[in-house]
Amino acid sequence: MGKLPPFIASILQKRTDPNKDDFNHAKLKNWYKWKQLQRKAFKRDKFLCQRCKKDFKSEKQKLTIDHVIKASDDKTKWFDLDNLRTLCKECHRHINAVNDQNA
Numbered sequence: 001m002g003k004l005p006p007f008i009a010s011i012l013q014k015r016t017d018p019n020k021d022d023f024n025h026a027k028l029k030n031w032y033k034w035k036q037l038q039r040k041a042f043k044r045d046k047f048l049c050q051r052c053k054k055d056f057k058s059e060k061q062k063l064t065i066d067h068v069i070k071a072s073d074d075k076t077k078w079f080d081l082d083n084l085r086t087l088c089k090e091c092h093r094h095i096n097a098v099n100d101q102n103a
């Protein structure tokens, strides 16, 4: 297992409140599920940004995942690989800015 992001590390450290613990476990499980899905989506899209079509194979940290159908509209779409597309962070920011204007 690679290095854990700080928020996961802090979840693992703060195990005082049993109710909170349940919640954090669910969060942790979802996080792993999400990471796996993210990797699948990147691979499927061959590390190309689906908007600007640039190849980010050597700069994977600049990639992010976009939900085609916003998960806030349909929660079942959150972990649906068909609903995910690879975007660079630049395009992702742009698309979200446009969506916010339309909302």
Ligand SMILES: [Zn+2]
Pocket: 049, 050, 051, 052, 053, 054, 087, 088, 089, 090, 091, 092
């Ligand atoms: Zn892009």
